[in-house]
Amino acid sequence: MAYAPVHDYFDINPTFSFPVEHGQYPVDQQEHVVSPESRSFSPTSSRKQHADTELQDVSPYWATPGHPMPTAPSHQRGWSGSTISTEEPPMTKGEPAALLPPSRSFMKKAYTCLPPKGSWFLEIITILISWAAVGAIMGVLARYNGAALPEWPYYITLNALIALLATIATACMGVSLQSGLSQLKWIRFKESKAPLSDMEAFDEASRGTWGALKLLATTRGGVLGSFGATVAVVALALGPFAQQVVTYESRSVESPQGASINRALNYTGALPGKTSSTGFVPILPLKSAVYNGLFAENGRPGASLAFSCPTGNCTWDPYETLAVCQSCVDLSPFVQVFCSNDTTTSGEGCGWQVPQGGRLDTSLDVFGMTSHVPAARGDAAHATIVRLVFMGTEAAHDGGRAGEKRPWARQCVLSACVQTLASGVTNGVLEEKVVDEYVNTTVLDISGDGDDDGKDRNVYVASPRSNSSTPYVLSIEAMLAMRGWFASVFATGSAIRNAAGFNRTVIANDSSSSAVVVNLTVGISSGETFFDSDVVTAFYWNYYEYADGLDMLMRDTATSMTVAFRSFQGVEAVRGRATSVESYVRVHWGFAVLPILTVTGAALFLAAAIYRTKRSRTEPWKSSALATLLHGLDEDARAQFEHSSSLKEEKYRARGIKVQLSQSDDNRTLLRG
Known part of the structure; x- marks a missing residue:
């Protein structure tokens, strides 16, 4: 019992x-x-x-x-x-x-009947934890600001850590805000009489965002209650704003592995050959490079150059190398008409020529190429490898029409030179830009009794703008091999569009002729065209297809030959920088204002609630349901709800009933009307 x-x-x-x-x-x-x-x-x-x-x-x-x-x-x-x-x-x-x-x-x-007096220990601890969580977020961001994206075990990311800390801060702030808003209802009824419905308004505000919004909208919480409700609503954005503080961007960083690419200090690639007029023939890699430049037409004549770039993205400071340069000039103002002695009334015996040596024998020749290889006696610059003069009767890119006679002429030269290059590799693709180039225009007579006369016939090129005093060297054997072979590769030829031209080109020549007969439709010209060689066909095609087709084909050939120079003996490696793309952390501190202000606001609200509790001598009952049950309405206040038929009606009546927390006659604390 x-x-x-x-x-x-x-x-x-x-x-x-x-x-x-x-x-x-x-x-x-x-x-x-x-x-x-x-x-x-x-x-x-x-x-x-x-x-x-x-x-x-x-x-x-x-x-x-x-x-x-x-x-x-x-x-x-x-x-x-x-x-x-x-x-x-x-x-x-x-x-x-x-x-x-x-x-x-x-x-x-x-x-x-009185519950034990409460304390604010838990709320103070939770607000301190919130401060610590937000401080940890700021500390982590400050630590990794500008640093590479951290690689943590178990694939934990920086965003995951920030989200966790933000969640802890929000949850701990919720404890303080809930207790503070709940305590305000007791303070409200202790300090003065207030509508009984305010009890529910404060209680709803302490339980969630919707209640806090309602308390703000009705302004029933006073200054402190509205402030606490505002902090409770703004606290929802703490997590998103905390993660918005940090963004991830990409940047290039230098790799310790480094990069390298070759430059040519000299070139001596040549073989003795009795079939050559000069006694030397080029080595096969150079021949392959020339054909690649003439016929590949891939826009990447230097693609075969070897380099080392472990990361796929590398850069080099400008450097010099022995190379082959091309230059082209317009000779159209110097075109002259000439006629042979057997000129017919139709004018087919007349043609065009330029003082530099190019000519079109008849008006039926729509395109022609004339080659000039420097002689040993010194009729050209010693660094010149070959000189080509191109002529035509149709202006393909200056408003010309098919069949209209508008003769033109252009001269292009390939020479040994020194180039200053800016090289770079992007996503594994090499790109090189010519920053500067220098050609030695000295004319030298290399005729004589041969090597026994003691003369140095090598080609020396040293740029006056170079910091190096050592000249770059192209051996005379390599020069003679290229000149002898180019005399046959770039043999003089033309393109004709009639049967007579076909008979002249194909039948008149022996079985070793390299004549080509094709049906072309390029530019403004069309129909069956007869070419003396594949090289003539290539230059003809480029002239009609591209605005600077002749220059482009000569440039590709020169670049491809330079690659051959840089892939043979007499090269040295140029060190460069290998770079890789990494993700790094960038902090936008402006977004950190909201989390800091939110935690600060929660701390100030809690401090104000504690101060108001002590000043009004209100028991810190906060959200205790037991306190609500034990300190409910007195008999007079409860009597006003006796005739209420529903909860809705009771809520309506509560708006007009004002109560205050006070002591009853038996020393009990009650809400008295």
Whole structure:
């Protein structure tokens, strides 16, 4: 049987005690101390004398010798709790614990109506944790700002860490904001009378964003309540703004592996050959390079150059190399008409020529190429490899029309030179730009008795703008090999568009002729065209297809030959920088303002709530449901809701009922109307 307070209308003599021996009466025969006249009576007699009094059975206090029975004051209607004395008698050896009077602490827990006084320890700890989380976010961002994207174990990313810290900060702030907003309702009703509906408004605001928005919209929370609700709403954006602080961008970083590319200091590639007019022939890599430049037409004549770039993206400072340069000039102003002695009335015996040596024999020759290889006696610059003069009768790119006679002429030269190159590799593709070039225009007579005369016939090229005093060298053997072979490769030839030209080109020549007959439709020209060689065909095609077709084909050939120079003996490696693309962290500190202000606002709101609680001497009950139950409405306030038929109607009535948290007559704290 449990201990329970006995509610009655009688006073009990506080000095009364039972002078009985321990164990004198059985349990069911013991009497209770409930008489207002300080006398004992049995349960039977009490029921007879006070028929309107309801007595409750309670566990009896066992009287022991030398110990008085506990006494208790009277209980009156309207008073809460028991004030029975709970003086705890000493335990006698052998007494059953269940039969002893309850302890003072147990009686306090059982009969007190006031909850234990709360504290703000948890809220202060959580707001400190929020500060620590936001501070950790800022610290991590400051640590990795401008640094490469960190590689952490288990594929943890920087965004994941920021999201975790932001979640911790938001959750901890929620504890402080919830307690603060809940405490405001008690402060509101303690300081002054307020509509009872404000109790629900504050309670909803402490539970979520929608309630906080409603509290803001109705302005029922006052300055402090509106401030707390604003912080609660803004706290939702803490996570997104915290992650927006950091972005990831790409940049190039230098790799310690480095890069290298070759440059030619000299070139000596040549073989003795009896079939050559000069006694030397080029090595096969050079021949391949010439054909690649003439016929590949891929826009990448230097694609075969070897280089080392481990990352696929490399750069080099400008450097010099022995190379082959091309230059082209317009000779159209120097074109002259000439006619042979057997000129017919149709004018087919007349043609065009230029003083530089190019000519079109008849008006039927629509395109022609004339080659000039420097002689040993020194009729050209010693660095010149070959000189080509191109002529035509149709202006393909200056508004000319098919069949219209508008003769033109252009001269192009290939020479040994020194080039200054700016090289770079992007995504594994080499790109080179000619920054500067220099050609030695010295004319030298290399005729003589041969190598035994002691003359140095090599080609030396040294740019006056170079920092190096050592000239670049092209051996005379390599020069003679190229001149001899070019005399046959770039043999003089033309393109004709009639049967007579075909007979002249194909039938008149022997079986070794390289004449070509094709049906072309290029540019403004079309029809069956007869070419003396494939090289003439290539230059003809480029002239009609591209605005600077002749220059482009000569440039590709020169670049391809330079690659051959840089791929043979006499080269050295040029060191460069290998770069790779890495992602790095960039912090936009402007977005950090909101997380910092949000946590600061939550801390200020909590401090204000604590201060208002102490100033108004309000118990820190916060969101305790037990406090709401135990300190509810008094009888007068509750009476105004007796005729409400629904919760909606009760909410409506609560708007017009003002209550205040105050002490009742029995010292209970109630919401009184």
